[in-house]
Amino acid sequence: MSAEVITFSLLNGTLYGMLLFLLASGLTLIFSMMGVLNFAHASFFMLGAYFGYEISGIVGFFPALIIAPVLVGLFGALIERYGLRRVHKFGHLGELLFTIGVAFVIEEAIQMIWGRSPMDYQVPEALNFTAFEIFGTGYPAFRLFMLIMSVAIFAGLALLLTRTRVGLIVKASLTHPEMVSMLGHDVPLVFMSVFGVGSALAGVAGVIGGPILITQPSMAAALGPILFVIVVVGGLGSLAGAFIASLLVGFIQTFAVAIDLSVADVFGLIGVTQPPAALGALVSDIWNVSVSQVGPVIPYLLLVVMLIFRPMGLIGKRA
C-alpha cells in the first residue's frame, strides 16, 4: 500500500467513523437512559437525509442543515412522548418491539412519499470544490466540512455533558432518576429531550451524510446493524466505547475497500496459482475472494470475536 492510499484511507476512515459516532452517541445515550435500544435510530438518520434533500431544494443547504435536524428531533420527541412512554408498562421487550414497528413504518412511509429509487441529493454548490491536494489528488471540501461538523458536534456534546448544569442533570437522571425527580426536576421531560436530541443528532448525520451515502429507502436497513455492532463492541451504554468502536469500524471498512488482495495473490507468492482441486468447491470459492469483498463481513466478525473473548465490550460494565 502506498502512502497515498494510507493517507486517504485514514482521512475517509476518520470521516466515516465520526459520522457513525454521530449516530452511535445518540443511540448509546438513549440506551443508558431508558435501557432500550432504539431500533428506529437509523430510520431517523434516513429521515434526516430525506428532509435535508427536500428542504435544501427550497431554502438551500445551510438552512436545511438547521431545520431538518430540528424536525427530526421534534418527531423523535413525539415518538417518545406518545409511543415509547405508553408501551413502557410492557417492559423493555415491548419498547424494543415498538421501535422495530416504528422503523418498519418509517421505511414504508418514505417509499410512499419519495418512491423506491434513490434521490438526486447533491453536494451543495458552495462546498463543491477541492479543499486541498495531496499526492496530486484533490480532497473534496464537502468531506472536510463533514469531518469538521462531526468533530464540532462531538466536542460540543462532550462539553455539554461534562461541563454544564444541563449535562449534570442528564447524567444524574441516568443513574438516580428518583433522586433527581425529588430535587424538583422533571425527569420524563429530561428523557424526552434526550430522546429528541439523540434523534436530532441522527438527523444531522442524515443531512450531511445523504449526499455521500446514497439517499435511498434502504439506507436505514444498511446502516442499522452496523450501529448495533458499534454499540455492543464499544460496551453497552458507554459513550467512550462507542467512540472507539465507531472509529474502529470506520477504519476497518475504508481500509478493507482499499486493499485489493485475495487468497489467490497470497498463494501466488509461494508459486501456487490454482486452487488444489482435491479441496473441493468451497476452497475455490474462497480462492478469488479479495479483502475488499470481505469488508462488509468484518464488523460482524468483530462482534462475534468480541462476544467470545470480551462479552462486556471494549469499555463496558461486567455483565
Added chain:
Amino acid sequence: MSVSTLDTPARSANTRLTAALPWLAITAMLVILPLLFSSNSMISTLNYLGTMAIFALSYNVLLGQTGLLSLGHGTFFGLGGFIATHAILHMAEAGLSFPLPLIPAIGGFGALILGVFGGWLASGRGGMPFAMITLGLAELVYAAAALFPSIYGSEEGIAIDRMELGASFGMDYGPTVDIYVIIAVWFLICAGILYYFSKTPLGLLTNAVRDNAERIEFLGFSARRVRMLAYAIAAAVAGVAGSLAALNFEIMTVNEMGAATCMLVLLMTYIGGTKHFFGPVLGAIVIGLMKIWLSDISPAWMMYFGLLFIFVVMVQPAGLAGILMDGIALARSGTAAAQAPMLALIGLAGLMTLIGTIILIELAYRAGLDAPLGPEITVLGLPLNTGSVLSWGLGAVLAGGGIAAMRPLLDRLDTLRHTLSQGETA
C-alpha cells in the same frame, strides 16, 4: 435437571380427552382443507401457510416461552433450507434413494447443530444484548453468504428437482398435494414436539428464565444453558420449516435468510399472540394470507403490516389469540348481553377508524409512489381523487372521529364492567 415434584398424578380419562380434542380437531382440519380448496393455487397457498405456521411456532419457543427476542431467526430457516437442498442434490448425484419426506429431518438436524453453536454465542445474556447479538449473527451469515456461491448460489439461488429422489410412500412428489401431505404431517410432528417440550421440566425452566433469570441461577440452574437449549430447539424446528419451504418452491435463495424473513417471523408470531400455544399459527395464517392477497390489491400492504404490528404492541400485547380468548371469556361470563350495546359502539368506532385510515393510506400511496397511475382511485367501493379535499377530508374525519370517540367509550365500558362485577359479588 430432574424435577420430580413436577410429576403430576395420573390424569383421569376425561381430562385426557379434553386435552386431545384440539389435536383431533387440527388433524381433521388438515385432512379437510385440501378437499375443500382443491385448486392447485389454493393448495400452494396452504403449503406456504403450513410452512410459516411451523416457522412461527418455532419462534415462539424463544419469544413467548423463554422471553428472548431474536432478530435473526430467519437465518436458521434459510440454513435449514440450504442443508436440505444440498442433501437432495448430493444424494441425487450419488444415485442414492432416500424418501423425500424425511429430508426436513436432515435440514432440522443441521440447523440444530448450528443452533447449539449460535446459542452458545448469543445466550450469555437475555433481553437487549440477546436481540442485538442475534441480529449481528444473522447479518454475519447473510453477508458471508455472498462469499460462498457454491453453497448459497449467487443471485438466483440453488434450484432442486424434488422428484429426483424417486417415489416413496406411494407418492412421486410431482403434484403440489404430495407436498401438502408432507407439510401437514411435519406440522403435526413439530407442533406436537413443541407442545410436549413446553410441558417438560426443561420447558417449564424456560418459562422461569423468562420470568426471573436471576432466581433460576440461585436455584442452581444455568440460565445460559436453558437459553442455549431453547435457541437450539427453535433453530431445529425453523430448519425443518426452511427445508419444507425448499421442497415446496424447489428453490432456495439467500434472501430467504435475510432481514425480511427475520422480521416476518417476528411480525407473525407477535401479531398472532405469544401467550397462547397456537397464537403463532393464527398469526402465520392471518399474515400469510394478508401477504398473498393484500399484495395483489394494494401497494400499501407492508404499511398495513407495520401499523397492525404497532397497534398490537401498544394496545393488545396478547395478540389476535388474546382478543379471541377475551371474546370466549366474555361469552362465558354471562354478561355479554348487558355489554353488547357498548361493545357494538366500540366496534363501530374501531371500524370508522379503520376505514378512515385505509382511505388516507391508499390516497397517500396514490399521491406519492403511484402518482403515475392517475389521481382517481376506488377504495372499498368509494370513488376517490387524490386532488380533491373532500376525499382527504372524508378519511381524516372518519379516522379522527373514530379515535376521538374511542376513549370515552372505553371509559364507559370500564364503568359498566365495574358495576356488573359489583352486582355479581353483592
